[in-house]
Amino acid sequence: MKVAYYSPLPPSRSGVADYSALLLPALGRRLEVEPVRPGRFRREPKGDVSVYHVGNDPEAHGWILEALRRRPGVVVLHEFVLHHLVAGMTLARGDADGYKDALEREHGLVGRLLAYAVLDNKLPPLWETRPEDFPLAGEVLRLATGLIVHSRFVEERARAAGFDGPIWRIPHPAWPLPAIERAGVEGAPLVGCFGHLNESKRVPQLLEAFARLRASRPGARLLLVGAASRRVADRLAGDGVLREDYVDEPRLWSLMAACDVCVSLRSPTMGETSGSAIRALSLGKPLVVSDVGWFAELPDSVALKAAVDEHEVETIVAALELLAGDEGVRLAMGRAARELVEREHDLERVAELYAAALEEAAGGPAVRDAVLREVAGAAAGVGLRETAELAERLGEVGLGR
């Protein structure tokens, strides 16, 4: 079975490009997959099914949404909030009407008025201030014949937004552990935070919590790794804070391996998963996360969760104190993390779930129709008109419409 596979791929520096680079070889062992590259004049493959990886970055995903408009298919919804993507494909291209229309389609007249206010600089950009309230996922959901998501969080929002097609929840795959040596970075404990550093990663809160931890544990170090946004770049300093900018993959693993604890905070969440949190789990590192979205769905055995409320900083401090002071807890969480990765995030398992989803998407409707024809034909043949029970029984085993 042939699959046309639309995704950013390396050298694009996006999490989804890394994700696809990891998944494609395993998926290619199960299905005939043709990755599609961006380019107006490229030939578009005619697979039995097309799969579109959709995320919030217009540069990485704009061309994929355009392809989805030409031919509906299965969408891998990496995050539910797509406001940035829509703004990038409308406003950034000088299409103010397109942006107003998009907001009106999903939020009615209020949406259009808000768009006017943003365009007239009466309001700060919604994609920076309140994207989670205006996710603008409607067009993608209308075009998708099925959804692949990584979390209940995104699944529930898609259903709440009215999507009634099939949804397959498939965990983020884990990378095979590379042969690496721990970086020579010390700390007692060494706390790591990896990935793009911005306000939604709660960096100010993390810095404050770390300062309090360090008051009682002077040997503690906080390692911040990743490119920083303008808004937080000049605040990434402090006693015991170590800083590395964007690092390549081997260095990332090496630094992470040196950490005692990894922190992956987020708010607001766009419904995304975190590749660095998955890497940390693979390495058996205890996690401290925000109690939101996909992060909240991690088992308690692998992550301590901090609610995003007025006690957030205190909760993070308490979590770090617990992990710093109790090696037994750290080891138990590390074991649970490795078991979780093996059980849920194993690459071959994830690829098999993908293959199942895409095979169901491609042939499932025809199979269900054929079953229904035969069952309905048999019922009609003996004059049975009341078929509610037949429909219920078919639905129970996934053979209903």
Place this chain on the structure above:
Amino acid sequence: MRIAVCRPQVPFAHGGAEIFADRLVAELRAREHDADLVTVPFKWYPGERVLTQAFLWRLLDLEEADGRRIDLVVATKFPSYCVRHPNKVVWLLHQFRQAYELDRTALGQFGEAPEERATRRAVQRLDRVALGEARRVFATSRNVADRLERSTGLRAEVMPHPPQELDYRCDEYGDFVLSVGRLDRAKRVDLILEAVAVDPALRCVVAGDGPDRARLEDVARRHGLDGRVTFAGRVDERELSDLYARCLAVYYAPVDEDFGMVPYEAFLAEKPVITTTDAGGPLEIVADRRTGLVCDPRAAALAEACAWLRGHRDDARAFGRAGRAIAERVSWTETVERLLS
């Protein structure tokens, strides 16, 4: 207790699954349970027919019969476990293997067309639902339990069942190797025929019938094995126990078999079992040079194993007796107790 034992019935076919379910009903009745057998014909081809036929089980109402409640349903193999019941226990003989490990092999059923791939996935989904709603799942072997866990994530307790009742005895370690079982490709009877072709001193009796019989007889003819291979067809219990009693050893090496009653039967007749390294379930009780011989799945290796036993009849007897001790540990008393606990 009122118990319905469920199994599909391929019309005109009779093999291990049928013997097992019939016997289970008899054993339950012997323990004063009100047990009965529920069967529905099964045809798994072409196309999506496997789904509509499986769906028949979903429509059965086995919560009560003739105004009296049925306390327990024991389902055995695909698709009988699709039946709905608040107290459903599955004693799994096997899933629909074409949708799993046999897919994309010579024994598979589903091609590469999207509808065929989706039918296979629909069978898998059906399994997850139907087996997932069971109160308890037993598997007849570790091999079956492992396959179930790999394919659905569901865990089963391993519980082998005793073989059919026969007049098991050992009269001699004679001059022929016995092959017992339904004649279809998965049972790999070809291999013993090819071994007979390799070793002019080797003789074999093939007991059983099935869709592959004509082809196997042709293979024997082409190899010029007339006189050294006997196709006994479907034999009655007396003939079968007689063959077990007289043979040198029993050959049983299907491809990745679920469980297989044949090794248990061979052991009860104190006969060693010759199997192959890829036989699956039989390897759980056939240990090389302890209860039989385990060789590579090649005709020459199999011929060599048969020849070795011919020259070492004392070892054949020792292996058979060690096997008997294993087979005798599996009793209906214990298994019925576990099933109903």
